[in-house]
Amino acid sequence: MDKIRVENLNAWFGSMQVLKNINVSLKEKKISAIIGPSGCGKTTLLRCFNRLHELVPGARVEGKIFLDNTNIYEKEVDPVMVRRRIGMVFQRPNLFNHMSIYDNVIAGYLLNNTKLSKERKDEIVERSLRLAGIWEEVKNRLRDYPSALSGGQQQRVCIARALAVEPEVLLMDEPTSALDPISTYRIEETIRELKEEVTIIIVTHNMQQAARVSDETIFMYMGEIIEVGSTSQIFTNPKQKLTEDYITGKFG
Amino acid sequence: MKKNLGDKIFKGIALFSSLFVILLVFFLFVELLIYSFPSIKKFGIYFFIDKIWDPVTERYGALPAIYGTIVTSILALLIAFPLSIGIAIFISELAPPALKRPLSFIIELLGAIPSLIYGMWGLFSLAPLVQLKIGPFLQRILGFLPFFQGYPLGVGYLTAGIVLSVMIIPTISSLSREILMAVPIDQREAGYALGMTKWEVIWKIVLGNARSGIFAAGILGLGRALGEAVAVTMVIGNFPNISVSLFSPGVTITSVIINEFAEAAGQLKISVLMELALVLFLITFLIMGLARYYILKRIEGR
Numbered sequence: 001m002d003k004i005r006v007e008n009l010n011a012w013f014g015s016m017q018v019l020k021n022i023n024v025s026l027k028e029k030k031i032s033a034i035i036g037p038s039g040c041g042k043t044t045l046l047r048c049f050n051r052l053h054e055l056v057p058g059a060r061v062e063g064k065i066f067l068d069n070t071n072i073y074e075k076e077v078d079p080v081m082v083r084r085r086i087g088m089v090f091q092r093p094n095l096f097n098h099m100s101i102y103d104n105v106i107a108g109y110l111l112n113n114t115k116l117s118k119e120r121k122d123e124i125v126e127r128s129l130r131l132a133g134i135w136e137e138v139k140n141r142l143r144d145y146p147s148a149l150s151g152g153q154q155q156r157v158c159i160a161r162a163l164a165v166e167p168e169v170l171l172m173d174e175p176t177s178a179l180d181p182i183s184t185y186r187i188e189e190t191i192r193e194l195k196e197e198v199t200i201i202i203v204t205h206n207m208q209q210a211a212r213v214s215d216e217t218i219f220m221y222m223g224e225i226i227e228v229g230s231t232s233q234i235f236t237n238p239k240q241k242l243t244e245d246y247i248t249g250k251f252g
Numbered sequence: 253m254k255k256n257l258g259d260k261i262f263k264g265i266a267l268f269s270s271l272f273v274i275l276l277v278f279f280l281f282v283e284l285l286i287y288s289f290p291s292i293k294k295f296g297i298y299f300f301i302d303k304i305w306d307p308v309t310e311r312y313g314a315l316p317a318i319y320g321t322i323v324t325s326i327l328a329l330l331i332a333f334p335l336s337i338g339i340a341i342f343i344s345e346l347a348p349p350a351l352k353r354p355l356s357f358i359i360e361l362l363g364a365i366p367s368l369i370y371g372m373w374g375l376f377s378l379a380p381l382v383q384l385k386i387g388p389f390l391q392r393i394l395g396f397l398p399f400f401q402g403y404p405l406g407v408g409y410l411t412a413g414i415v416l417s418v419m420i421i422p423t424i425s426s427l428s429r430e431i432l433m434a435v436p437i438d439q440r441e442a443g444y445a446l447g448m449t450k451w452e453v454i455w456k457i458v459l460g461n462a463r464s465g466i467f468a469a470g471i472l473g474l475g476r477a478l479g480e481a482v483a484v485t486m487v488i489g490n491f492p493n494i495s496v497s498l499f500s501p502g503v504t505i506t507s508v509i510i511n512e513f514a515e516a517a518g519q520l521k522i523s524v525l526m527e528l529a530l531v532l533f534l535i536t537f538l539i540m541g542l543a544r545y546y547i548l549k550r551i552e553g554r
């Protein structure tokens with residue numbers, strides 16, 4: 001089953017085109033990795049999936065992205081609704097500075113004056129923090145502010161915050177690039193466990209990470225998709241010369 | 253060697269300048285205290301609770317002036333604060349990029365207009381408006397409140413409060429705008445990515461992040477209102493009086509000092525005015541200290 005289908009997607013920053021005619025499908029409840037050298041457009045592609053790209057002044061998108069069977073770039077689709085179905089974890093942890101850990105996790109429910117009972121909130125917070133593998137570490141300090149946590153802990157609370165609203169798709173943009181090896185290991189473990197719950201798209205420029213966590217791999221180069229395939233095929237038997245050169249470390 | 257000497261000289265100058273400023277403030281305080289002494293000795297605590305101001309019998313109570321200063325400043329803050337936040341939000345979050353700079357510039361320009369000009373505007377344009385339009389209108393819709401009793405004269409607490417509010421809007425709004433613009437993009441994007449609307453991002457994320465800074469901006473505005481002299485003196489009515497009604501004329505610490513200093517004859521009168529200045533100094537100092545404390549907490553706390 002395809003969860004997301006991209007058709008003829010192009011994206012620009014001002015007059016600079018950074019995504020060129022992207023066509024790709026992503027399977028439901030699988031982990032897809034997007035790899036490629038720095039600046040090839042991985043982040044931009046990810047930010048097209050939840051319509052974040054268009055928020056940058058001067059940025060523009062053309063083409064179609066189907067989530068299930070709706071084109072999220074259709075005129076009548078509200079980007080806010082798209083973003084409630086597609087969560088995102090950024091490259092750097094970006095918990096809300098002015099909110100406690102607890103309030104950060106529940107932040108997705110503060111919208112539209114959604115009313116939740118205290119018990120229901122506690123339940124959501126615990127479930128999400130457990131899913132993100134950080135419950136034990138923070139359960140006694142839920143009223144602390146994010147600055148009291150390490151970067152790796154903050155990033156896992158970010159994952160919990162994104163999961164709290166039960167998204168269908170989770171976008172992750174190099175979620176471990178700013179973290180130490182142990183935090184990285186924990187987050188990779190979390191990602192593998194989450195596969196049961198959500199469709200995951202993870203950008204990474206760490207090829208070992210892509211090989212470790214993903215089912216499918218997409219290789220991008222200069223704004224284009226060069227090759228898509230199962231992760232084992234891409235890493236053991238790439239069809240394109242460019243892909244082979246990249247995964248064998250000839251450039252990048 | 254040469255560079256070292258330069259460093260030393262520079263360090264010396266810097267140290268001297270900062271010490272100089274601190275000493276200046278300190279001596280100002282001591283000077284005020286010394287001059288106030290006869291008044292402090294004669295009136296003691298009664299200075300702060302007596303309502304009568306009578307140069308003939310040499311009875312001087314500062315309560316009306318302290319009351320007027322506080323009422324007009326708080327009124328100014330109540331009017332200016334929400335407006336300034338609105339302006340700051342508009343410039344930093346909503347205005348098209350081409351409008352941001354000119355708007356900021358105009359607001360800053362408003363802050364550079366001499367207070368005398370605001371006073372003239374207050375006296376010749378605003379006071380008649382308060383007397384004939386704003387006053388009666390407030391009385392019609394809010395006349396049951398004690399604040400809007402009696403007949404609006406034009407000059408008084410309300411007019412002074414409005415003039416002061418216009419004068420502190422530039423301070424509060426440009427500071428707030430800078431604080432809002434300093435909220436990192438990643439905080440906003442985190443909000444959008446969770447499915448927040450633009451308004452939710454502005455209210456819950458941007459303002460939430462900036463709240464202590466905006467609070468400090470408000471306090472700085474309040475400090476400015478407390479110390480404003482010329483414009484307030486022109487529109488306050490200069491009648492030593494304590495009235496809950498905002499339509500009443502009154503006095504402020506600054507207006508009393510301005511009005512009485514020129515003809516201040518005799519040790520005691522001068523000393524009384526000095527003590528008034530000392531009170532203003534202390535109130536302002538306290539408020540500024542509070543503001544600084546909050547700004548520092550914001551910068552260091554995260």
Ligand SMILES: Nc1ncnc2c1ncn2[C@@H]1O[C@H](COP(=O)(O)OP(=O)(O)O)[C@@H](O)[C@H]1O
Pocket residue numbers: 013018036037038039040041042043044045056
């Ligand atoms: N905010 C921006 N404004 C202008 N150009 C940008 C911006 N962000 C990224 N780019 C450019 O777009 C291209 C793709 O960037 P990005 O998608 O971030 O690449 P990656 O995530 O693969 O490193 C790069 O050339 C980058 O310089």
Ligand SMILES: [Mg+2]
Pocket residue numbers: 042043044
């Ligand atoms: Mg990137």
